[in-house]
Amino acid sequence: MDNKCGCWAVLKRGVSGTCKSSASKDSVNTIPRTSLVYDAATETRYLNASNRDLLPPNEAQLSSDTPNPPPSDEKPTRQLLQFTFQELKSATGNFRPDSILGEGGFGYVFKGWIEENGTAPAKPGSGITVAVKSLKPDGLQGHREWVAEVDFLGQLHHPNLVKLIGYCIEDDQRLLVYEFMTRGSLENHLFRRTIPLPWSNRIKIALGAAKGLAFLHNGPEPVIYRDFKTSNILLDSEYNAKLSDFGLAKAGPQGDKTHVSTRVVGTYGYAAPEYVMTGHLTSKSDVYSFGVVLLEILTGRRSMDKKRPSGEQNLVAWARPHLADKRKLSLLVDPRLELNYSIKGVQKVSQLAYNCLSRDPKSRPTMDEVVRVLTPLQDLNDLAILSHHSRLSQQGRRKKKPDGAHQLTYSQSKSIRDSPLNTGKQQRR
DSSP states (O other): OOGGGOEEOOOOSSOOSOOOOTTTTTOTTTSOTTSOOOOHHHHHHHHTOOOTTOOOTTGGGSOOOOOOOOOTTSOSOTTSEEOOHHHHHHHTTTTOGGGEEEEETTEEEEEEEEOTTSSOBOOTTSSEEEEEEEEOOOSHHHHHHHHHHHHHHTTEEOTTBOOEEEEEEETTEEEEEEEOOTTOBHHHHHHSOSSOOOHHHHHHHHHHHHHHHHHHHTSSSOEEOOOOOGGGEEEOTTOOEEEOOOTTOEEOOOTTOOOEEOOOOSOTTTSOHHHHHHOEEOHHHHHHHHHHHHHHHHHOOOSBOTTSOGGGSBHHHHHHHHHTOGGGGGGTSOGGGTTOSBHHHHHHHHHHHHHHTOSSGGGSOOHHHHHHHHGGGGGOOOBHHHHHHHHHHHHHHHHHHHHHHHHHHHHHHHHHHHSHHHHHHHHHO
16 A cells, blocks of 8 residues: 555554554454354345344443543644634534535534634635534434544545544534535435436546545554445545545454454444454454445445335345356446446456455455555446447348348349350250
C-alpha cells in the first residue's frame, strides 16, 4: 500500500498494545485453524434471519465494547476545530428541515456553511460547505459512537476517508462537522436515482472504497470498520469514494491476538456470518461486507430487499450460485446498464465478490489484494454492447452468404443448361 496516500497518527485512546508490522498482521497463519467454516445450511439460517440487531444467542458470553471515552473536558484531538452549539445552529439555519442531508439511527445530518478560517457561521453559499451530524441524546451508546468517530476520523487522514473538520460537545449535545460530499451516498446513486450509475463510475467507487479499507487495515494499529455499506460510502463531485461514519469502528487485534471479541453490531445483510455467530471480529469481517457491496454495485440490487420474491430477498443467497459460472453472469448485471459494461470487468468483479464472500474467512483476500484486482479494471473498454453489435453483424453476414451461394448456383446452372455444349450433349443422348 502506498503510505503517501494517507497519514496514520497513533491513536492515543481506545487502542492499546504494541504496534506490529503490516507483514505480520492478518496473514493466513494468524487465524487459528479452529476458526469456524460454516456449511451452506448454517449460513442459510443466518442469511434468512430477521434479527436486525445482530445479537447471537451467546452474546452475553462475549466481552463487551469498551467505549474508552476521553474526559468530557479534554479536547478529543489537537487537529479538530471545537464549535459551540450556537455556531452550528446558525451555520445550519437553525437546523432547518430543508437542510437535512440524511438521517440514521444516530440522528440527522444537516447542510451548513462556516467561515474558511474558523468556526464562525457563514451565509449560505459562502465560506465552506459542511455536513453537520447531530447525535440523538440517547445515553451511553450515542456518546460511545461519538467518541469512536472523533477518535478515529480525528486522527486518520486518507483521500478515501471523509474529513472530520470539528466537533461540538455541550451538555447533552454531541455534534460532528464533516467536509460536504457533493454527490451524497453510493446508496442514493444505486437505488434511488432513475439514471443508472455508469459502469466506469462503479469501478472507480469500488476501488476508492477498497483503498480506504486497506488503509485502515494496514496502519501501525489496524482498525476494523465494522459497518461497511453503501450508505456509508460518500462521493465527491468527481465520484471519488470516501468512507464515513466511524461510530462502530473498532481497534483491530494486537500482538499475537487473532481477533477481537466484541458485542455484535452492524447492519443486517452486510455482516460476516462468523462475526454474527461468534462475535469474533477480524479484518476479514470487513472483506465480507465489501463483497456484499460489490454485489450491490454489480447487480443494482439491495443486500436485503423484502419486496423481491422469497428466493431473491437476500442478495448473497441469490447471487452466490451464479458468481462462479461465466454463462450466468449476464443474469447478475444491473439490467439498467443495458450492456454498457465491460465483459472482462464483470467477470473479474464477480470472481472477486465470490472470493470476498467465502464462508471460510481465511480464504477471503486481504483488502490490498482487492485493490490490486480492481485497479486494472478502470482501463477496460471491452463493452458488452460492442460485442453484441459485432455478433449481430456477423450473424447478418452469415445469413447473406447462403442466399448469395444459392443465387450463384442457380445462375451457373442456368448458364450451363443454356450452353450449346450442354444442348448438344442432351441432343446426342
